[in-house]
Amino acid sequence: MKNTIIDLRSDTVTKPTKEMLDAMFSAKVGDDVFGDDPTVKQLEEKVAKMFGKEAALFTPSGTMANQVGINVHVSPGDEVICDESSHIYNYEGGGIAFNSGASVKLIKGDRGRITAEQVLECINPDNEHFASTKLVSIENTANKGGGSCYDIKEVRRISKVCKDNKLGFHLDGARLFNALTESGDTTAETGALFDSVSICLSKGLGAPVGSVLTGSKEFIYKARRVRKKFGGGMRQVGYLAAAGIFALDNNIDRLKDDHRRAMEIGKVLEGCSFVENVLPVETNIIVFRLNDKYSDTRFLQLLEEKGILAVGFGPQTIRFVTHLDFTEEMLEDVAGVLREM
Ligand SMILES: *Cc1c(COP(=O)(O)O)cnc(C)c1O
Numbered sequence: 136m137k138n139t140i141i142d143l144r145s146d147t148v149t150k151p152t153k154e155m156l157d158a159m160f161s162a163k164v165g166d167d168v169f170g171d172d173p174t175v176k177q178l179e180e181k182v183a184k185m186f187g188k189e190a191a192l193f194t195p196s197g198t199m200a201n202q203v204g205i206n207v208h209v210s211p212g213d214e215v216i217c218d219e220s221s222h223i224y225n226y227e228g229g230g231i232a233f234n235s236g237a238s239v240k241l242i243k244g245d246r247g248r249i250t251a252e253q254v255l256e257c258i259n260p261d262n263e264h265f266a267s268t269k270l271v272s273i274e275n276t277a278n279k280g281g282g283s284c285y286d287i288k289e290v291r292r293i294s295k296v297c298k299d300n301k302l303g304f305h306l307d308g309a310r311l312f313n314a315l316t317e318s319g320d321t322t323a324e325t326g327a328l329f330d331s332v333s334i335c336l337s338k339g340l341g342a343p344v345g346s347v348l349t350g351s352k353e354f355i356y357k358a359r360r361v362r363k364k365f366g367g368g369m370r371q372v373g374y375l376a377a378a379g380i381f382a383l384d385n386n387i388d389r390l391k392d393d394h395r396r397a398m399e400i401g402k403v404l405e406g407c408s409f410v411e412n413v414l415p416v417e418t419n420i421i422v423f424r425l426n427d428k429y430s431d432t433r434f435l436q437l438l439e440e441k442g443i444l445a446v447g448f449g450p451q452t453i454r455f456v457t458h459l460d461f462t463e464e465m466l467e468d469v470a471g472v473l474r475e476m
Pocket residue numbers: 196197198199201222223274276277278307309310335337338346
């Protein structure tokens with residue numbers, strides 16, 4: 136077989152294309168901590184406008200976008216409601232506790248998705264024994280749920296519960312564009328339901344670095360101060376913002392190709408003797424469980440010997456993620472390797 140590595144570990148592994156690099160090299164830049172970088176401003180205005188928000192903030196990572204957002208919403212001793220498998224709780228280094236001193240109430244959702252009824256049950260009474268519930272955060276698509284998407288009707292119900300109970304509502308939209316590609320919902324409809332939304336430019340959209348947090352003018356004013364405290368104020372960062380603008384302009388429509396390829400891999404896996412089950416493939420993430428034919432470490436090793444990289448995602452559980460640099464030819468290769476195992 137060929138010596139190219141097929142990297143299905145994450146959609147963060149993509150490298151900028153020639154066109155994206157050209158956009159980056161020709162970016163106009165300035166010192167963004169002084170508010171002087173026109174390309175960062177352009178990206179922030181673009182994202183705010185897409186979501187019908189007043190303002191936005193460029194951050195170095197999705198983790199920082201979420202953690203800055205959470206920090207603006209809560210004070211020490213407050214409580215955040217989210218699904219038990221959510222990224223903000225599991226994969227951000229305990230950041231809610233470390234950065235914001237807040238506690239978390241976890242919900243057992245359906246493949247990462249929670250309901251308005253579940254949220255309602257988790258809101259603490261106004262009583263000195265309890266942490267004050269201040270924020271609800273959901274993830275769309277839900278990573279650990281295998282790239283599952285929310286039905287916007289449920290998001291509307293949750294949004295109403297938040298309004299009725301004076302809670303903030305945050306969207307971890309690291310892969311929101313994957314979700315919108317499948318649901319057909321718009322960024323404007325989505326933005327209207329949340330107080331704050333974070334999106335990643337460096338996942339399926341293919342930029343090398345960067346995320347954006349969007350919300351009201353007042354929210355983003357506070358977020359800018361928090362970003363500085365967290366060490367995320369950046370200087371001539373328009374070079375990276377230019378990659379983000381390029382990604383938003385060029386790489387959203389093609390996400391459907393990633394989804395089609397993921398669904399094909401899902402189908403192949405359904406027919407493999409070593410597979411216990413495959414979570415329904417809705418977007419670009421494939422999560423499956425191995426039976427006892429191979430241990431998870433052995434399986435990953437066998438794949439690696441064939442030049443295919445993937446990650447373990449819990450006991451006997453494997454995740455593949457399709458992306459911009461995963462081609463039709465690579466799909467054929469992966470399908471062939473899996474069928475032979
Ligand atoms: C990747 C990801 C993030 C942010 O990750 P960074 O690596 O910090 O950019 C946030 N939420 C979800 C669901 C993610 O998959």
